[in-house]
Amino acid sequence: MLRALIYLLPLALTIFAFIDCLNTPEDEAKHLPKIAWVFIILLFWIVGPIVWLAAGKVRHAPAGGRTPSEWHRDHRQQWVAPDDNPDFLKSLKDEDKNDEALLKDWEADLRRREEELKRRENGTGEAS
Numbered sequence: 001m002l003r004a005l006i007y008l009l010p011l012a013l014t015i016f017a018f019i020d021c022l023n024t025p026e027d028e029a030k031h032l033p034k035i036a037w038v039f040i041i042l043l044f045w046i047v048g049p050i051v052w053l054a055a056g057k058v059r060h061a062p063a064g065g066r067t068p069s070e071w072h073r074d075h076r077q078q079w080v081a082p083d084d085n086p087d088f089l090k091s092l093k094d095e096d097k098n099d100e101a102l103l104k105d106w107e108a109d110l111r112r113r114e115e116e117l118k119r120r121e122n123g124t125g126e127a128s
Contacts, residue, residue, distance in 0.1 A: 010046045017041050017049030021056070028058045 021029075021037050029037055037056050041048040082088045 010049075013049045014041060014045055017052045021052055024057050030056055030058055032056070 018038070018041050021034065021041055024034065026034050032040075037052055041052050044051075
């Protein structure tokens with residue numbers, strides 16, 4: 001049983017480091033390109049994974065309630081909900097202004113058509 005543990009523990013460490021390296025964004029790999037880290041982890045069976053875990057990745061505490069498993073943590077917007085995003089709120093105001101202008105145009109067109117219809121009715125009613 002102890003002999004199996006001697007082989008399984010480094011294998012588990014290698015698999016963990018390999019998957020961690022693959023899930024790490026390119027800009028968070030330190031000192032070497034990510035592909036070089038993959039080769040180091042796979043070629044140097046025990047030392048490679050330990051070096052990767054110790055010095056191969058930018059490691060910092062997650063901020064904003066995020067989990068460390070998020071691979072895109074630095075690329076995430078700081079806005080959580082749409083109502084917290086000022087750009088989104090501005091776009092809603094712009095859409096509202098456009099809708100109001102469109103509604104005013106429709107109302108003016110409707111009034112013009114109603115007046116034209118009344119003029120036709122009054123014009124034909126007086127001639128009869």
